[in-house]
Amino acid sequence: MVANRDTPKPQCVSGPAVIGQDGACNRRHTSGVQPLLEGPAPGPHKSGVIAAPAQTGRGHDDNVCRELSLRIRDFGERVSEDEAGIRSLLSRLDAVAINNLRYQLFAPYYDRHMLGHELAISNLLGQLVSLQSAAYPDALIGDSILEMTCGTGSVIDHVCRLLPPSRLTNLRITANDWSEDMKAIAREKLRNYPCQFTYASEDLGELSFKRGTFNTVFLSQTLHLIIDSDVQRQERESNYMFIDENRHLTEKLKVLRNAWWTLKERGVMVIIDEWPALLSDRGGPLGPGFAYLFNDGLRPADLRMVQDSIMSQLPSARYICQLKVPIDRHHHMYLIAYRKEHYEQGRLPETPGAASLREAAFQAVMHAFSSMDEHLRIGMNPRGGERPYVDFLPIATPVVASTLADIPTAAASCDCVVLRQCMHNQGKTERFNMISASMNALSVGGALVFIDEWLPPVGSPHPLRQTDIGSVYMGPFFRNLVSAGAVRVPIYEGFENSMYGYQFRKVI
Ligand SMILES: C[S@@+](CC[C@H](N)C(=O)[O-])C[C@H]1O[C@@H](n2cnc3c(N)ncnc32)[C@H](O)[C@@H]1O
Structure with missing residues (x-):
C-alpha cells in the first residue's frame, strides 16, 4: 500500500506543522522558532531605505539555514517522542490485536484509498480469466474458492464480475479474515451474488480447513x-536497526504451505x-501516526526469492503465470499463480504425436x-491514469520467426x-542477433x-537455461524494454516439459 504522496497538502507558513487527519494544517508548539516566512513581502523600509531583494544576500541564506535547522530539530524531537509512545504501546499488543486495530481504523477509508490497487488487481484477474479460457480448459478458478484474507471483499467481487454469470450459482466461496471491520464491508459488498458464502476468522499461520478442500x-x-x-x-528491541525482510520469509512460506x-x-x-510494497511516512488518509502502526509490520520479501522458494518447497508446484501491471508511478501489482500437479520428473516421450502436442501448446x-x-x-496505460509507459500496440499481426531470415529488416516495421x-537451436551469437x-x-x-x-527436446544442440533468456541475452536491451507477463502451458499433462511464453514490450 502506498500513501497518496502526491495529494497536495496545505502549505504551512509558520511554526512546525502537522497535517491532521482531515488534511488541514495544524500548528503545534513552536519551541521558540521564529517564523521567517510569515508576514508581508519585503518592501520599502519605513526610513525609505529599500530592503535587499530576497535570495541575494548571504545573510538571508543564513537565516533560512538557521530556521530550517531549528525546524528539523524540533520536528525530529516531536516525532521521536510520538514514535516512542506509539511503539511502546504497540509492544503490549499481540499480532491479532494490532491487525484488527489497523483495519478498524483503516476500513472506512480502505476502498477509496486503495482504488488504484483495485484497478490493477481487477485488470490482472481479467488477464487470468483470459488465460484460463485460452489455455486451461479445466479452469484456473474452480468452483470451491478460498480468499485467505478477504478484507473488504474486493478480490471476490472482481472474480464474480469476471466469470460468466452462469458459473456464479455453483461457486462456494470461503472468505477468511481476522478483521471483523473489513469483513462487515465484504458481507455488504457481496450480498447480492448468488454464490454460497462462508465467512471465517482463521489465522493464516494456523488454517484449519481440511486438506484438499479448495480448487483455488x-x-x-x-x-x-x-x-x-x-x-x-528482536527488530523492535534493536530499535528497528536490524530489519531484513528475508528473515520473515520462513513465516511467509509457512502460510503458503498451509x-x-x-x-x-x-x-x-x-x-x-x-x-515494492510501500507506505510513505504520511500514512495515507489516517496520517503519520498510522504509518507507525502499519510500517511496524510491513515486511515485503524479494519477489524472486518468493518464487524460487515456492517452486522448491511446495510439493508438486507448477508455475502457471507471472503477470504485472503498474499501480501508479511508484510500484507494480503482480499476480503469480501455481498449480498443484503431480508429474513425472522426465521429458516428453519422443513419440510421433509429440510434434502435434508441441504445435498445440505453442498455439x-x-x-x-x-x-x-x-x-x-x-x-499498462489506462487513459487519464498516472501510468508510466508508452501506449502498447495491439499484437494483431505477429511476425513469427524461427531464424534470423524471418525477421523483417526494416526498422520499426512491426507490432x-x-x-x-x-533459442535452443541457436548458438550464443545467433541468439543475440535474433533478439x-x-x-x-x-x-x-x-x-x-x-x-x-523447457525442458527442451532431447538432443537440442544448444541447451539454454530458462533464466538465461532474461539475465544473459536480454541484458543489453533492458533499457528499451519492460517485461509484460509470462505464461506456461503444459505440452503433455503429466510430464515436465512445458511451453513457456515471455512477453516484453519495447518502450524506447
Ligand atoms: C491489505 S488487506 C487485503 C485485503 C484483500 N485480500 C484485498 O486484496 O483487497 C490485508 C487483510 O489481511 C488480513 N490479515 C492480515 N494478517 C492476517 C492473518 N494472520 N490472519 C487472517 N487475516 C489477516 C487483514 O485483516 C486485512 O483485512
Missing part, C-alpha cells in the same frame, strides 16, 4: 504483511501483491497472449515479433515474445 486459493495484498513475531521482537495443503489436486494458488500460448492483450494494454522455439534484429524491427510499444520449451 487467493492470497491478495497480504504476503508483505506476514511477519515472524520472534524476529519482529494454503497449499487446503488445495485439491490440480488446484491453483494465486498470489497477488505489490512490489495455446499465442492464443493466451492475444486473449490477454486488451487487458494488458489497458492495465509483434515472436521468436518461436528457436537484436527483432528489437530493430519492432515499433515502440510493440511486443517481443519468446515462446520456447
Whole structure:
C-alpha cells in the first residue's frame, strides 16, 4: 500500500506543522522558532531605505539555514517522542490485536484509498480469466474458492464480475479474515451474488480447513504483511536497526504451505501483491501516526526469492503465470499463480504425436497472449491514469520467426515479433542477433515474445537455461524494454516439459 504522496497538502507558513487527519494544517508548539516566512513581502523600509531583494544576500541564506535547522530539530524531537509512545504501546499488543486495530481504523477509508490497487488487481484477474479460457480448459478458478484474507471483499467481487454469470450459482466461496471491520464491508459488498458464502476468522499461520478442500486459493495484498513475531521482537528491541525482510520469509512460506495443503489436486494458488510494497511516512488518509502502526509490520520479501522458494518447497508446484501491471508511478501489482500437479520428473516421450502436442501448446500460448492483450494494454496505460509507459500496440499481426531470415529488416516495421522455439537451436551469437534484429524491427510499444520449451527436446544442440533468456541475452536491451507477463502451458499433462511464453514490450 502506498500513501497518496502526491495529494497536495496545505502549505504551512509558520511554526512546525502537522497535517491532521482531515488534511488541514495544524500548528503545534513552536519551541521558540521564529517564523521567517510569515508576514508581508519585503518592501520599502519605513526610513525609505529599500530592503535587499530576497535570495541575494548571504545573510538571508543564513537565516533560512538557521530556521530550517531549528525546524528539523524540533520536528525530529516531536516525532521521536510520538514514535516512542506509539511503539511502546504497540509492544503490549499481540499480532491479532494490532491487525484488527489497523483495519478498524483503516476500513472506512480502505476502498477509496486503495482504488488504484483495485484497478490493477481487477485488470490482472481479467488477464487470468483470459488465460484460463485460452489455455486451461479445466479452469484456473474452480468452483470451491478460498480468499485467505478477504478484507473488504474486493478480490471476490472482481472474480464474480469476471466469470460468466452462469458459473456464479455453483461457486462456494470461503472468505477468511481476522478483521471483523473489513469483513462487515465484504458481507455488504457481496450480498447480492448468488454464490454460497462462508465467512471465517482463521489465522493464516494456523488454517484449519481440511486438506484438499479448495480448487483455488487467493492470497491478495497480504504476503508483505506476514511477519515472524520472534524476529519482529528482536527488530523492535534493536530499535528497528536490524530489519531484513528475508528473515520473515520462513513465516511467509509457512502460510503458503498451509494454503497449499487446503488445495485439491490440480488446484491453483494465486498470489497477488505489490512490489515494492510501500507506505510513505504520511500514512495515507489516517496520517503519520498510522504509518507507525502499519510500517511496524510491513515486511515485503524479494519477489524472486518468493518464487524460487515456492517452486522448491511446495510439493508438486507448477508455475502457471507471472503477470504485472503498474499501480501508479511508484510500484507494480503482480499476480503469480501455481498449480498443484503431480508429474513425472522426465521429458516428453519422443513419440510421433509429440510434434502435434508441441504445435498445440505453442498455439495455446499465442492464443493466451492475444486473449490477454486488451487487458494488458489497458492495465499498462489506462487513459487519464498516472501510468508510466508508452501506449502498447495491439499484437494483431505477429511476425513469427524461427531464424534470423524471418525477421523483417526494416526498422520499426512491426507490432509483434515472436521468436518461436528457436533459442535452443541457436548458438550464443545467433541468439543475440535474433533478439537484436527483432528489437530493430519492432515499433515502440510493440511486443517481443519468446515462446520456447523447457525442458527442451532431447538432443537440442544448444541447451539454454530458462533464466538465461532474461539475465544473459536480454541484458543489453533492458533499457528499451519492460517485461509484460509470462505464461506456461503444459505440452503433455503429466510430464515436465512445458511451453513457456515471455512477453516484453519495447518502450524506447
Ligand atoms: C491489505 S488487506 C487485503 C485485503 C484483500 N485480500 C484485498 O486484496 O483487497 C490485508 C487483510 O489481511 C488480513 N490479515 C492480515 N494478517 C492476517 C492473518 N494472520 N490472519 C487472517 N487475516 C489477516 C487483514 O485483516 C486485512 O483485512
